[in-house]
Amino acid sequence: MRSDVKPDRRSRDNARVTITDLSQALSLTKGTVSRALNGYPDISETTRIRVIRAAQAMGYRPLSQAQAIKTGRSCSLGLVIELSEHDAHAPFLAEFLAGLTQAASAEGWTLTIATSESEGDTLRIMRDLILHRKADGFILPRVLWDDPRIAFLDREDAPYICYGRSKNHVETSYFDAQSEVSMVEAVTWLAQLGHERIAYIGSASHYAYAHLRRDGYRTGLAQEGLAFDPALMIEEVLDPEEAAKATRQLLALEQPPTAILCATDTLARGVYDVAHEMGLQIGSDLSIVGYDGSPEAQAMWPRLATFAVDNRKAGAALGAMLMARLRDLNAPLQQELIAADFRPGGSTGRPGKMPEELAQHVIRLTADPIRND
């Protein structure tokens, strides 16, 4: 197939079909071919079809770099990852990237990713990426409640889509998991197991999701008719170490909680540590629920009950949304929500001390690796 015309091995270097090749094959000018492919109105439908057919047949695909210098659009999505974060994006990143690149490359687009060390750095990098046409728009991971990136990109007039709902998300395009609903479900789950004192360990409130999940927790309590005790809610917790401290504080209360709900799996790690340290049986003495469905949760014992977010799907959706927006800058806002799936684990059970054997038994039952995909 490849050597039909040119048997010379070296000719493979020139394998790419250019618009000139195409125009010569069609006996048209470059300009006409270009306009035909780009949907200009001054091309007859007959010609347009002829051009598109030939393009397909010859496998022509424009060189996006060449387009970029004239049009300013390079068909690439930008993603700037901030590294300084406490809870590194580690767990969610791989799947997220998978979805993103899949969506992008399906339409011949590219993903440009960069890393930054600080907030100011992020803005500088984004401007640079736009200026150098390495990104036409951005996907904003881990949106903050009051996110400087949003203000910045609005000012720069650069398109973007948020992963998460910021303070004024009503005015932005976003994709997000309904983690507030998950928190309600978690409370319900625990309440139905018999828990009445359910604590909450939340993350730093500059994250957008911190607000949503906290509210979800409180909604859940209200819904189950449980009183809200401020002593049971500890926020602004950054990492497992701080979560451990919070846990000690909670368990030292006169009326300690029988269950702890964590805003993230990573925080739950700290709770586990303390439980082990104090010799508590997780799943009976203390029930724990996390959020994220991260690999970490799979490594804990007993398995952490958590809510799995399909980050690949999120990436794909965000990619598609951004491309749509870049194609038509005047398109209306796009807002999409998905639900996270509850993934039970041995970390939850009926509250209160049980006979040792029974507790063991319960753990066995609920801690089985999840089989149903």
Added chain:
Amino acid sequence: MRSDVKPDRRSRDNARVTITDLSQALSLTKGTVSRALNGYPDISETTRIRVIRAAQAMGYRPLSQAQAIKTGRSCSLGLVIELSEHDAHAPFLAEFLAGLTQAASAEGWTLTIATSESEGDTLRIMRDLILHRKADGFILPRVLWDDPRIAFLDREDAPYICYGRSKNHVETSYFDAQSEVSMVEAVTWLAQLGHERIAYIGSASHYAYAHLRRDGYRTGLAQEGLAFDPALMIEEVLDPEEAAKATRQLLALEQPPTAILCATDTLARGVYDVAHEMGLQIGSDLSIVGYDGSPEAQAMWPRLATFAVDNRKAGAALGAMLMARLRDLNAPLQQELIAADFRPGGSTGRPGKMPEELAQHVIRLTADPIRND
């Protein structure tokens, strides 16, 4: 067309400095400026310095896209991630990307990443990326023992650097952690604790590292004067589930091992599961060592003793190596190795049953979160 509505749109135009701007400011022609900056020999040193000064002062940086269409090089590194893998690249990816993008953007280069679903897909995508100038060369993560990507890229005459040592790594440029040395260290560590029956659970042998680590295990045994028992070595283990099966098999032996060394942390997860299932005290009844230093290891209890690989450093090094190669295609091979740091954890201890209290004590001692860095 439609943006006629916004009249002041142009005002925002943060004028990128083009080579034309620069040439006009210097009263030179575009061509001269270009040659001056690109080190052509027919430019006087005086002029060259003048141009470089002005470029710096005006903040000129060439638009890589524009360069690309003429030179064919787009100043971007390619990374194709295969998703089908059992042990998804999840844990190592984030840090790795951080290093990679850091190295790249420090020199104004870009990282283009794509994902593929299969091996054939990967090759197809790589060709496509080269053809469309989205990547000048590639970084090959998770090199296989007999890697089709290497053969393919050699054939295509495309530059690349391996993360890992393949079968004939002597002829390739690579960066790798000396995991074989780590395996020796692990055996030594266990032997010094008093273990004599040390088992090994290895991963699929198509991975390059599987060979190295297996050999390291055997070298370690020899070095410690321990006999090699084929029954204690199980290979081709893909995931935690299979590792669990292997563990059951090992513990069912007449003379079961007192310690299990795993090729990866992920596999160690399976061992943990079985230990918990059988009520074994990890760190006394059974010692476990992993490799990778992944976040998972931090989530296990007691902490998994493992070897931490600095993946960010790896990414940075690989990026630098590839850029060096792309700048000078005739450069000699570059080969670099680093050592992984042993990160002790509560998962190892002296072999054999101990009094319950003592065992607990040992766990306490060794399971403390690692404080030093």
Added chain:
DNA sequence: AGAAACGCCGAAACCGGTTTCGGCAACGTG
């Protein structure tokens, strides 16, 4: 029927660079 209004395409400029070619001045040389 003549003029105006299309529909459709070619020609050429343009984008931001790189690279080839040729010419002019200064230089060395016999």
Added chain:
DNA sequence: CACGTTGCCGAAACCGGTTTCGGCGTTTCT
């Protein structure tokens, strides 16, 4: 002093596209 060299730079072509402009042949309108 005439004559090649050499050093240095301008002019222009080129890369692979996009976009503006103008002109030609048909319709349509009056």
